[in-house]
Amino acid sequence: MKSGLKQVETTPALKRWKLIIAYDGTGFAGWQRQKNGLAVQELIETAAGKLFGIPVTVHGASRTDSGVHAIGQCAHFDQPLDSRTFPSKELLLGLNAHLPPQIRVLRASRVRPDFHSRFQALGKRYEYRILNSRVLPPHDYQRAWQVSLPLDVQKMREAAAVLVGTHDFLAFSAFSKDRRENTVRTIHDIRIVGRGEKISVIVEGDGFLYRMVRSIAGSLVRVGLGRESVEWVGERLRGRDRLPGVVTAPPDGLYLIRVFYPVARGADCSPR
């Protein structure tokens, strides 16, 4: 037996790329590849496939819903083995050349082969944009949630403070109560920024349940309108009772702003 002399297969080095992607969610079926409707993931996979001449699988950090926007979605993919290595500028231009203008790769960079856009994300920042006005300006159409009646931003801030911290957010998700999944998440911060009729709810947390940000935005608006008290938010949180559709804000106002990673991982996934 020629021990120690087994044939060693030198695995060709895996070439993993990280992408920062922005999209206007209007007209797309969300991030994830769907049977019905065109998904952003699918279009990026097609673009990458055209560039390398071989199908490519792209993994995104967040499965944004249909109509939801992204300013800084983060994704990764492995370059097909033996394919030509592009300088990152060329890869970026090449992918964009095969994408519709509603989707843009803002940055492309090589990362360590153990980087994973979804599993290694430490947290995310979302922004929910509200237009508090009787008339929705045309340039905000499908890009903000129009709330016609006046909002009490101070009350919304008080209600937001109740949600900050580590809680079971089942009541603020589209999950059913029987679902076994862990529904505990930590919200690090909720800021409500108001400039005239433009009001933004900026939420940062370690992770978000299905429709959690839209459910938070919808609930804060109910408080801002005076339809519910600040206490109601805490009661819902403790009661773990999902309220149906009424409290889920529409997708139009939701933006995935940024995904955070450990610094050592090549980290920064900010859009700029």
Added chain:
Amino acid sequence: MKSGLKQVETTPALKRWKLIIAYDGTGFAGWQRQKNGLAVQELIETAAGKLFGIPVTVHGASRTDSGVHAIGQCAHFDQPLDSRTFPSKELLLGLNAHLPPQIRVLRASRVRPDFHSRFQALGKRYEYRILNSRVLPPHDYQRAWQVSLPLDVQKMREAAAVLVGTHDFLAFSAFSKDRRENTVRTIHDIRIVGRGEKISVIVEGDGFLYRMVRSIAGSLVRVGLGRESVEWVGERLRGRDRLPGVVTAPPDGLYLIRVFYPVARGADCSPR
């Protein structure tokens, strides 16, 4: 002769309305009613016609081109005689109910019957938005002009200063040289505001020739790119020579911001 006793027809009081209108110019054939393509004017006339049950003619202050946006277009129309008078809130909601979300009436108010949105305009403010970046973010698609190479904003400011004042702007228009029209206009101010990759050219003047703002923006960008000198702008102005298409910026970046009127006329036509 029963002098002085001619039959006096008491003309019913003319009810004139002033509208402040915003629109996303993408997909419209501009402001003015066209044979081909859907114009904003036409859609507002149709909406008003539905509201009053009788066709209505709407006059706008500025004939914005196809693809050009408005934040504060000003228009007026006369309510059909004997038609019901709406409170202004109701008129505004009624018009918007019959308009696509890409066009919104922001304000409606009764004005004196001698108010004229076009002939009494003292001046206008336009903004031309440039995105100075190799990648055009999806939310700026069709809403800004993407200029990939770096712009020298200081040089653009120097060139803009040459244009401020009263000049014959024939060279900065789409008119032919033989046209007899008066092509002298006064530009009160050009400000160039840069925030990172977003650069806005804000032009205020007493009136603008056909494609004048886009021609100014296009010329300033040529200077900003270093393709032409600051002096070239002054030479063009004096030479009255039109340069073909090369210097006309695309419609995507142009916004009619505001129309100014004499204070006594009910004046303020700001979008808010």
